[in-house]
Amino acid sequence: MFKSSIAETSVSDSIAVPPRGSADADGFDGDPRSFWDRVRRRLRAEIGEEVYLSWFARVELDGIFGETVRLSVPTRFLKNWIQQHYIDRLNTLWREEIADSRVELSVRTAVLRSPGQIPVIVRSEPAAPARQPAESKPTPVAAPAVVVGAPDLGSGSPLDARLTFGTYRLGSSNRLAHAAALKVAQAPAGGPAVFNPLYLHAAVGLGKTHLLQAIVAAGAERGRRVVYLTAERFMYGFIAALKSQSALAFKEQVREIDTLVIDDLQFLQGKSVQQEFCHTLNALMDSGRQIVIAADRPPSELDALEERVRSRLAGGLVVEIDPLDEDLRLEILASRVAALAQQHPGFSVPQDVLQFIARNCGQNGRDLDGALNRLLAHNQLTSRAITLDMAEEAVRDLVRSSEPKRVRVDDILRVVAKHYNVTRADILSQRRTANVVKPRQIAMYLAKMLTLRSLPEIGRRFGGRDHTTVLHAVRKIEGLVGSDSVLAGEVETLKRLVSE
Numbered sequence: 001m002f003k004s005s006i007a008e009t010s011v012s013d014s015i016a017v018p019p020r021g022s023a024d025a026d027g028f029d030g031d032p033r034s035f036w037d038r039v040r041r042r043l044r045a046e047i048g049e050e051v052y053l054s055w056f057a058r059v060e061l062d063g064i065f066g067e068t069v070r071l072s073v074p075t076r077f078l079k080n081w082i083q084q085h086y087i088d089r090l091n092t093l094w095r096e097e098i099a100d101s102r103v104e105l106s107v108r109t110a111v112l113r114s115p116g117q118i119p120v121i122v123r124s125e126p127a128a129p130a131r132q133p134a135e136s137k138p139t140p141v142a143a144p145a146v147v148v149g150a151p152d153l154g155s156g157s158p159l160d161a162r163l164t165f166g167t168y169r170l171g172s173s174n175r176l177a178h179a180a181a182l183k184v185a186q187a188p189a190g191g192p193a194v195f196n197p198l199y200l201h202a203a204v205g206l207g208k209t210h211l212l213q214a215i216v217a218a219g220a221e222r223g224r225r226v227v228y229l230t231a232e233r234f235m236y237g238f239i240a241a242l243k244s245q246s247a248l249a250f251k252e253q254v255r256e257i258d259t260l261v262i263d264d265l266q267f268l269q270g271k272s273v274q275q276e277f278c279h280t281l282n283a284l285m286d287s288g289r290q291i292v293i294a295a296d297r298p299p300s301e302l303d304a305l306e307e308r309v310r311s312r313l314a315g316g317l318v319v320e321i322d323p324l325d326e327d328l329r330l331e332i333l334a335s336r337v338a339a340l341a342q343q344h345p346g347f348s349v350p351q352d353v354l355q356f357i358a359r360n361c362g363q364n365g366r367d368l369d370g371a372l373n374r375l376l377a378h379n380q381l382t383s384r385a386i387t388l389d390m391a392e393e394a395v396r397d398l399v400r401s402s403e404p405k406r407v408r409v410d411d412i413l414r415v416v417a418k419h420y421n422v423t424r425a426d427i428l429s430q431r432r433t434a435n436v437v438k439p440r441q442i443a444m445y446l447a448k449m450l451t452l453r454s455l456p457e458i459g460r461r462f463g464g465r466d467h468t469t470v471l472h473a474v475r476k477i478e479g480l481v482g483s484d485s486v487l488a489g490e491v492e493t494l495k496r497l498v499s500e
Helices: 032-047 049-055 076-085 087-097 175-185 208-221 231-243 247-255 271-286 307-314 326-343 351-360 365-382 388-394 409-419 424-428 434-450 455-461 467-483 485-499
Strands: 002-004 060-065 068-073 102-107 120-124 198-201 226-230 259-263 290-295 317-320
Touching (some): 032 049, 076 087, 076 102, 175 290, 198 208, 231 247, 271 307, 351 365, 365 388, 409 485, 424 434, 434 455, 434 467, 455 467
Parallel strands (some): 068 102, 226 259
Antiparallel strands (some): 002 120
């Protein structure tokens, strides 16, 4: 015959603790939660509050069945970790409560007990000579399903079905990035990672997101579990997981991905989020999983990220996508016109208009899309034929200004660092080696010549230096430019690159 004893009220820490090991030969009676409360209090005292909250806050007692104590956890990762590190200690603590008991861990698999549900104790007694049919043993009450609040990242951020390798247009500015992305996408499921991590960076509208989403589409076709996340989605998921106490489930979810694709990494903010991203990066790469990342600048210029994250990112293949040349802009325009013609029969753009837009309306794909949308609107809404005169009127505010570009110190640092094969961090550092001092002084000189910033402001942007240091650099480069024709040519080249 089986008996169940279920307490109706919760047990607080102030309740007197009954003697441990009080089970009799036939089984034991008592409130299962009182046993569990005592085990948890002793465990918390032994391992400390921080470790306890990290690994045991979501462990739950499902019931005590004979000599088996059944505990459940929300993820396989947590189960394996406790099994490896604390199962012996848990068994010892439970045997001090219930003689000869043993702990059995299970995964709740996205189901939690309802708020009113409490565990049960089931014990067996010697078999009776006869048993009434109506007296069947009670079974533990099944817990109704309650979905865990952990965010589901399985589907990732929204994808645009048009962004595939087939619709990507190639030119000299993006050929290397395309080849690297295609190599990653075509890697077979279960195969080694390629160029890990692959890091693409470029200004807005140059095709970073197109390549990333093309990798996702092609990788999924080859049986890889590929997830595309914006930095914002990653941050939201992690913060939501912290609030719902499901951070471990979030981590396990991310770390089971074959290929993780992160877009707009420059927007990743928050110390705890960055730490988790770093841990995820290390865990995936150490296990041979593929990482692909895109941002608007190289890893060395992501000042908001910790140095160890920038270093790990720089250890892979870093590829810059340059501004689109005129021929590539013309090819992109032709493909976009063909796509618009399928949606709007009869829409076409003369070649001279396409050449005008390619030459004058920006250097990225979004500028080109904006110009074509203007032409389409004027054509459809006013019934005007698309001519060069009409195009000049429709896109006049999109035509690049002939006025000089406003130069930023960040632009100067980027161009000078790339030209002299040093990092932005090198220029801003206190290093005094010749290969760093020269680019630093040239960058200070350009900042004085091409921006409206004062000497103290420039000094602050160059690692907090004094204005006299900037003045010395400016005067030195001015003197060298007048006597060294090679250096003068370098400076003119840098001025042109910064102003483009």
